[in-house]
Amino acid sequence: MAGSRRGATLDELRAIYEGRLAELTRVASAIVGDATSAEDVVQEAFVRAVRQRASYDGRGSLNGWVWRIVVNVARDARTRGPQQIEVDRPDLPAADEDPRRAVVREAVEQLPERQRLVLFLRYYADLDYAAIAAAVAISEGTVAATLHNAHQRLRLLLAAIPR
Secondary structure, X not given: OOOOOOOOOHHHHHHHHHHHHHHHHHHHHHHHOOHHHHHHXXXXXXXXXXXXXXXXXXXXXXXXXXXXXXXXXXXXXXXXXXXXXXXXXXXXXXXXXXXXXXXXXXXXXXOOHHHHHXXXXXXXXXXXXXXXXXXXXXXXHHHHHHHHHHHHHHHHHHXXXXX
């Protein structure tokens, strides 16, 4: 029963780490803007999760609790400075990148932070609304509204691009 147990086990955390590492790293990379920093973020987040595992109170999923730690560490890393600076970012898509993908990426970058984050958690990490709500510390209804608003904004941004 949710809420009746306290603490997470190392085996539970290891299972999340091993099973979701790629998704955690992709979302962290989207938040910090750099794959190498994203790997550091995920490692730091799991160190925190292990150290704080006794504080998991059983309300909500353990997966959502871990996602919240990863998101918070990624946000902190992004605001710390140097990782935020993208030295080698060309204005034009790479030769092997589909130009449509670059257009979508640029549109997503124009979304407000919460909309980007919820989008990444839904489509990069394939989390359900409950896990997203737990990770971002918002209600499931707010997750739905945020996704709806992000989709609307993306439609407007993409429709404004000359073809």
